[in-house]
Amino acid sequence: MDIVITYVNGLDPVWQADYEKYTNQPVLEKRFRDWGTLRYLFRGIAENMPFIRKVHLVVSHESQVPEWIDRNEVHIVLHKDIIPAEFLPTFNCNPIEMHLHRIEGLDEEYLYFNDDVFPMKPCKATEFFKGGKCFLGMSHHIFACDMFKKICRNSDHMARRALGLKERCLFLRPQHTCTPMFKSECGEVYSKMPAEIAKTAAARVRNGENLNQYLFLDYMYLKGRLVNKRLSKKHFSVGIVSGEKLHRFITNPSHKLVCINDVQLSEERYTELRKALLDAFEERFPQKSKYEQ
Numbered sequence: 348m349d350i351v352i353t354y355v356n357g358l359d360p361v362w363q364a365d366y367e368k369y370t371n372q373p374v375l376e377k378r379f380r381d382w383g384t385l386r387y388l389f390r391g392i393a394e395n396m397p398f399i400r401k402v403h404l405v406v407s408h409e410s411q412v413p414e415w416i417d418r419n420e421v422h423i424v425l426h427k428d429i430i431p432a433e434f435l436p437t438f439n440c441n442p443i444e445m446h447l448h449r450i451e452g453l454d455e456e457y458l459y460f461n462d463d464v465f466p467m468k469p470c471k472a473t474e475f476f477k478g479g480k481c482f483l484g485m486s487h488h489i490f491a492c493d494m495f496k497k498i499c500r501n502s503d504h505m506a507r508r509a510l511g512l513k514e515r516c517l518f519l520r521p522q523h524t525c526t527p528m529f530k531s532e533c534g535e536v537y538s539k540m541p542a543e544i545a546k547t548a549a550a551r552v553r554n555g556e557n558l559n560q561y562l563f564l565d566y567m568y569l570k571g572r573l574v575n576k577r578l579s580k581k582h583f584s585v586g587i588v589s590g591e592k593l594h595r596f597i598t599n600p601s602h603k604l605v606c607i608n609d610v611q612l613s614e615e616r617y618t619e620l621r622k623a624l625l626d627a628f629e630e631r632f633p634q635k636s637k638y639e640q
Contacts, residue, residue, distance in 0.1 A: 393636035448533035484522035484577030506565035590623030
């Protein structure tokens with residue numbers, strides 16, 4: 348199986364100029380801030396997921412690719428390689444995620460990682476895929492009380508429509524971690540709902556009318572190809588966790604995967620937590636991986 352990672356370096360002046368030109372908004376710091384932890388995601392993959400065939404790093408521009416990446420080991424994918432030109436540039440994660448299956452040479456089975464999810468302990472391929480099925484925790488919700496939940500509901504409803512099923516009041520919310528995907532299933536939904544997906548792709552920034560990658564997960568779940576089984580994952584929000592607690596977990600993890608979610612922080616707290624994170628990750632993963640020059 349392959350891994351696909353999406354990455355944004357909000358400090359890149361090329362990216363910043365495009366963002367401000369096409370959105371008429373200042374860069375939203377917390378959504379695009381670079382914590383400097385990407386190399387530890389690669390080190391975690393190398394150490395804990397030896398079954399991975401290829402890693403694909405998806406970025407908007409060549410200027411987004413970190414200098415330390417070994418391009419002989421990492422396939423660099425630009426947005427223009429997978430997203431139709433009329434929808435670019437985009438600063439909306441939803442259309443980016445919904446075009447990942449179009450990566451050239453992508454394996455039928457792949458895991459999608461945000462750059463804030465890290466493999467911390469040894470994983471097995473069969474924890475993600477087995478017997479033509481994939482595994483991910485799914486929960487049901489009834490209230491779409493914020494933009495993200497509305498997008499989840501939209502995606503559930505659209506998956507049901509693609510399969511000729513009636514919409515329900517309850518909608519699905521997949522576990523927030525790395526997500527297993529079947530390339531062929533994603534392509535099948537994509538071909539069934541071109542107008543609906545194009546509407547999301549045309550939105551340069553997120554809004555409550557969007558679909559997201561959960562369209563594919565819901566579709567696979569409703570077809571019986573995704574089994575409701577939670578992955579071993581811990582979640583931290585930097586808004587409420589201490590540097591000491593992050594250090595304890597990273598250096599002695601209790602779960603196989605961790606998501607360290609960014610939120611709005613003062614510059615002082617960001618600097619403090621960034622140092623704590625980098626120190627802990629360097630202690631946990633001190634050796635360069637094959638993905639680094």
